[in-house]
Amino acid sequence: MKTILTGIRVNSEPTLGNYLGALLPMVRLANEHKNDYHINIFVPDLHSIISDVDGDLQKNLVRSLKIYLAAGLEPNENVHFYRQSRVPAHSELMWILNTVATMGELSRMTQYKEKSEGKTSVNAGIFTYPVLMAADILLYDAEYVPVGEDQFQHLELTRNLAMRVNNRFNTELFVPPVKTEEQVKFMTVGNALRIRDLQNPEKKMSKSTKSENSKIMMSDAPEVAAKKIMSATTDSLAKIQYDMFNQPGISNLLQIEALVNDLSLQDVISTWAGETRYGDLKQKVASSVKTMLEDFQNKIAQIPDATIYEYLEMGEVYANGVANKKLAIVKQAFGLC
Ligand code: ATP
Ligand code: MG
Secondary structure: OHHHHHHHEOOOOOOOHHHHHHHHHHHHHHHHHHEEEEEEEOOOOHHHHHOOOOOOOOHHHHHHHHHHHEEEOOOOOOOEEEEEHHHHHHHHHHHHHOOOOOOHHHOOHHHHHHOOOOOOOOOOOHHHHHHHHHHHHHHHOOOOOOOOHHHHHHHHHHHHHHHHHHHHHHOOOOOOOOOOOHHHHHOOOOOOOEEOOOOOOEOOOOOOOHHHHHOEEEOOOOOHHHHHHHHOOOOOOOOOOOOOOOHHHHHHHHHHHHHHHOOHHHHHHHHHHOOOOOHHHHHHHHHHHHHHHHHHHHHHHHHOOOHHHHHHHHHHHHHHHHHHHHHHHHHHOOOOO
């Protein structure tokens, strides 16, 4: 059985954009494929400590997994939750792959360039974390790794490292993940979707945006989120239609309305066609978002921490089993045993 692998970032709370654009599509993908694939959902806590963590890492990771369940993930025996730091093979394989990756290729990583730019001191983890990511993937022969565009380059690096090792030993030691174009096809939903900043709808909503009114956090009080929608920037055309170029604010509201209610965008556009009162649309979207958040937050409150730890412990038994087996073969090839 093949493996789909995804890491969940636990450094901070997701925005409505992260939720609708990344989390929900991943949950759908997992539910859709969990009978014919292993679904590895891991917490890359070793990656987390490369940069600042908002709050407490342990609390965040429990909450992040609850978010997956509240978003509708229905785990079966093929869905595995685990913490990267509880599977030591990740760190060990990373070291081995460090001897395969070159300084040149790591220096070319855009993420590294962006994250180190202008800084006088940069921790070495920022430079080498793509190698850890390669280990995360290759230990499980994971062919599908749904990631955002910003990670495509790292996925290509993973493929290159896998093929380099395979060539060196003339065996199929590693299964390289499929090419990014094929990953995108497999993932279909969510790729092009960008929820916009509520105040500056020309930009996408981002959690790092300073202005609180620009973004809705999944932990926002539902009332507060509704107010943010009510104060969203629109335009003066007095026409409710989907036109991201000329009316990004209104288009964004239509988009949110569709996604939050699980309706097709086309249906929502038709419902509002010919309408002119932006206040009415805002009120409807505000109420939809409020209801969604109430429901989501209630679900989270009902999941005990113990449930998450049970999933993690089960998943870690599975992950250690698979990862150690792969690591043993790799160590043998490298003459380490
Ligand atoms: P930051 O401001 O720190 O970059 P972010 O909100 O852009 O935060 P990321 O951590 O960069 O979030 O991305 C997490 C995931 O959410 C990625 O898969 C990304 O494609 C997706 N995503 C981010 N912003 C949006 C958005 N506005 N709409 C839809 N998906 C989004
Ligand atoms: Mg981002």
